[in-house]
Amino acid sequence: MKTHTPSFRERGGRAVSALLLALATACGDSSSSLPLERPQPAAFQPSQVSSQVALASGSGFADQTGGGVFISTTGQAVRLRLDGSRALLESHPGNTVAPGTARAAFRLGPRTALVETETGLFLADNGWLIAPPWRDALGPGTVATAQSADGAVWLAHASGLFRLNAGQLSALKVDGAALEGITELAAAPAEDGAPGVWMLRGGAPYVAVATGATAYQVRPAVIPLGEKETLVSIAGLTASKDQGAELWALTSERLLRRKDGEWRRVEFVDRPVQLLGAGRFLWVKSSDQLLVYDADADTWGVATGVDTREFRFLAADESGCAWAQLGAESMAISRAPVPRVLGLNQGMRVVEDGLVIRAIPPVGESPVVLFRIGGAEIAAQAPEYSLGGLEKDGSLKPFSFAILEPGMHSLEVVARFLSGTETRRTVHFDFQPAVPLAVGWEKDILPIFQARCAKCHTTQPGRPLTTYELWKENVDLITAAVRDQRMPADGPLDPQLIALIQRWAASGTQP
16 A cells, blocks of 8 residues: 655644754764673562453554454454453454455554554554554554654554654654664653653664654664674663663663663673563573563562573563463463552553543452552552442442642552461552643534544444533543543544543543
8 A cells, every 4th residue: 555645834734743853973982991781680579460352463452441352363453352262352243344454463552453464554442443544554564663752653664664643654764765764662761851752773773853844854863782792672661750761772782771861881790692671670581581670669580480581571661571472382471460550551641630440359268458548548448449449339430539649640459368468569650630721522523523532433343422521421431431542443543632532531521
């Protein structure tokens, strides 16, 4: 299929990005003078859950609430639960083309995967494979994806670099030429501290930085290497309440870490050969060891009893779980099963005063579950484990964020078992309470529906949402879908539009 890639001016100001290449060049410096870290990993016996479905090599998507989307050896896109069992994932009845044989799965949003098949791209959401409106512009050939700080999704493809924002898929070019040859993408601050997307192109590092609302500059980047050292892979770690985002680079000799604007060497006895990051966790495969770094605790661990001779990462999630192939077996590996958090995603911007947030403890005995947030410790009752508790009618009650100041915060969920052991999960989020504004459905929400939702939610394939009454009736489902970036089906909404819908819901769903 031929990709249509008009310029920003040709599209009359619509969300199509112009890309400029910096004129400055960059060359690698010797890494011998960099600060050196020599981690001493603590051994741990990992939790290992075998998949009940044989998985193929290649990219997969791991959902931070548990499980993920992967490709089976028979070429099917399958959604796996954290216990390894398979969940339903079928072609949506509204699709005009069948998915066919699946090849790979990539991250699109916190809970949404992009699945590439022999007939093109599909979104995996709520048990369906959904054909997005922009799929005809991009055939098979996806290599990697990354989500930047502004919520846009970047796609490295065999035919070039693309950006999905506000439902528009844009081909980003330099002097009219496609950015081909990209093998890796990672969202991390640029060298000047600005939000950026790093990439490996032809084995060399580049970084894309916004220079305006719809313009980007791609420039060669500096990753300090030794004389014969080469780059292999890159990975990004997200920001926390107390620390900024990080970039990690795997080279032919070692790991390099960029934190607080400074590069450092990270060396082990055995040379690392694979790298994978998600949230605040970094997984590293060396010649015969499997290592994991917890950036919040600033600790390294080394898994015992894992045969790494035929080992390949498939995906990792923000809870600290990695999916991998060990020979012919596919497995979910973690330091320990941790509580899952529903209703709050890692790095999410919270606009409403209250959210329904639940913890799902690891499988087994019912533990005592504690939530820690804003200096308070809140015990949750089984089996709902709701942070806000229950309403009088037994329904889940939203937790009020009124105790928090605007800015980055952390929610820690601790599960304590009768055996005396405990596991925990930390979710970092950005609380930006809605400014009191008069938000109405006809004035503010209807234009969003007409521009982004009407094609699917007028008659089919989605439920009708054509009137104020239907929006008010389905407000909880709508806000959850846009907040989790599962909808619209043609890509996530701009963060400002998500915030607007949340404000409308939080302020009383005015007509």
